[in-house]
Amino acid sequence: MTKTRQFDVLVVGAGQAGCAAAQDLAMAGLEVGLLERAPARVTKPCAGGITIKAAQRYRFSLDPVIRQTSHCLEISLGGRRARCLESPAPVALLTHRPELDMFCRQQAQAAGAELIGIRSPGAVHQGREAVTVVAGEHRFSAPWLIAADGANSRIRRLVHGGGQHAGAFAIEGLVAAERIDAMPRMRMDFGCVSDGYGWLFPKADHVNVGLYIAHHRHHVATRQALARYARQALGVDDIQCVQGYPLGTWGNARAMVTGRVLYAGDAAGFTEPLLGEGIYGAVISGQAAARAVIAGSADSYCEAMMAWRHELSRVHGLTRLFYGVLPVSYGALKHVIGAPLVRGVSRGLTLGQTVRYWRRRMAGWPGDGQF
Numbered sequence: 189m190t191k192t193r194q195f196d197v198l199v200v201g202a203g204q205a206g207c208a209a210a211q212d213l214a215m216a217g218l219e220v221g222l223l224e225r226a227p228a229r230v231t232k233p234c235a236g237g238i239t240i241k242a243a244q245r246y247r248f249s250l251d252p253v254i255r256q257t258s259h260c261l262e263i264s265l266g267g268r269r270a271r272c273l274e275s276p277a278p279v280a281l282l283t284h285r286p287e288l289d290m291f292c293r294q295q296a297q298a299a300g301a302e303l304i305g306i307r308s309p310g311a312v313h314q315g316r317e318a319v320t321v322v323a324g325e326h327r328f329s330a331p332w333l334i335a336a337d338g339a340n341s342r343i344r345r346l347v348h349g350g351g352q353h354a355g356a357f358a359i360e361g362l363v364a365a366e367r368i369d370a371m372p373r374m375r376m377d378f379g380c381v382s383d384g385y386g387w388l389f390p391k392a393d394h395v396n397v398g399l400y401i402a403h404h405r406h407h408v409a410t411r412q413a414l415a416r417y418a419r420q421a422l423g424v425d426d427i428q429c430v431q432g433y434p435l436g437t438w439g440n441a442r443a444m445v446t447g448r449v450l451y452a453g454d455a456a457g458f459t460e461p462l463l464g465e466g467i468y469g470a471v472i473s474g475q476a477a478a479r480a481v482i483a484g485s486a487d488s489y490c491e492a493m494m495a496w497r498h499e500l501s502r503v504h505g506l507t508r509l510f511y512g513v514l515p516v517s518y519g520a521l522k523h524v525i526g527a528p529l530v531r532g533v534s535r536g537l538t539l540g541q542t543v544r545y546w547r548r549r550m551a552g553w554p555g556d557g558q559f
């Protein structure tokens with residue numbers, strides 16, 4: 189066994205939550221061990237769509253990794269009753285997730301975090317003053333640990349116990365641009381799977397095609413279902429790099445701290461359940477966890493995330509309603525709420541903020557004339 193390496197803080201998982209946390213911690217002068225599974229052969233399944241509210245939270249410009257900027261969102265109900273919701277300002281920035289992760293890791297390293305490839309942790313020991321992670325032959329220790337290792341968080345299971353939580357699920361793949369006649373617009377086809385939607389995200393040399401299911405049911409989001417959707421939406425089913433993965437959407441109801449371990453991103457269940465947008469929750473929770481570690485107070489992390497947890501609770505209710513009466517809710521989305529929703533999203537508002545604004549306007553509040 190090699191000797192234990194000491195850090196001021198350990199971050200396990202160099203995804204969007206882990207990199208956001210590691211960068212802020214390193215910028216504050218802390219010695220950060222950013223532990224990522226090695227070898228990093230497997231890329232994180234993700235469509236790489238970044239909303240404006242998420243983009244505004246990064247400490248750096250995402251320009252170098254933006255493949256396409258979308259000013260519209262096409263929606264349909266299973267391929268019918270389609271509408272294009274347009275906005276003068278961008279609705280989403282489309283990145284290729286492996287490029288985004290690599291870029292964010294570089295930013296964290298440039299700030300001073302040490303990126304270390306590890307085997308999956310086998311044990312985590314918590315004492316009064318420190319947490320120790322054992323990964324194969326290696327041991328790492330620090331006063332604080334931020335677990336940012338995704339929806340199936342190994343750290344969470346080692347520290348907190350319990351199995352995997354039931355959240356959402358998505359499957360995706362890539363269709364090469366030369367395999368299709370024309371690049372589609374950014375699109376969401378609701379109801380092409382039950383309790384979810386299919387998506388097309390164009391990224392210059394490929395289209396990311398996928399299926400999102402708000403309630404985790406593997407048998408629905410299969411390779412066959414994805415191929416069927418691609419045939420219907422793009423006319424081809426030649427899909428590369430097909431991968432499925434759960435999304436953590438339970439963050440409103442579960443513990444986000446165990447002693448000196450703070451869970452961030454999907455490990456804390458901070459993905460919004462209606463559409464499965466997780467990058468925003470990952471970045472804001474990673475940054476909030478970093479602030480709490482710098483302040484030396486886990487409680488301040490819980491306080492900082494209270495508003496987002498409250499929003500998640502409300503969006504869970506909205507999700508049940510939306511998919512429960514989909515033909516009706518789709519009609520409302522297409523004719524009433526879609527346009528303000530896209531305007532809100534393009535201004536960096538959350539779903540809850542946009543819905544609240546729209547409800548007040550419907551109730552006769554004159555508003556400010558702006559969105």
Ligand SMILES: Cc1cc2nc3c(=O)[nH]c(=O)nc-3n(C[C@H](O)[C@H](O)[C@H](O)COP(=O)(O)OP(=O)(O)OC[C@H]3O[C@@H](n4cnc5c(N)ncnc54)[C@H](O)[C@@H]3O)c2cc1C
Pocket residue numbers: 200201202203204205206223224225232233234235236237238239306307308309336337338339342343357358359360398431432433434435436452453454455459464465466467468470
């Ligand atoms: C198919 C799919 C498409 C999606 N599309 C979008 C989208 O377009 N926009 C959006 O906002 N959200 C999307 N999401 C959700 C989004 O990907 C996640 O919510 C977000 O990536 C969570 O970030 P994270 O850093 O918490 O976790 P992750 O991104 O999962 O990162 C976890 C990191 O920890 C590492 N890790 C895991 N286990 C270990 C271990 N044992 N030891 C060390 N390291 C470990 C992983 O390799 C990874 O680097 C999608 C999800 C899926 C499944």
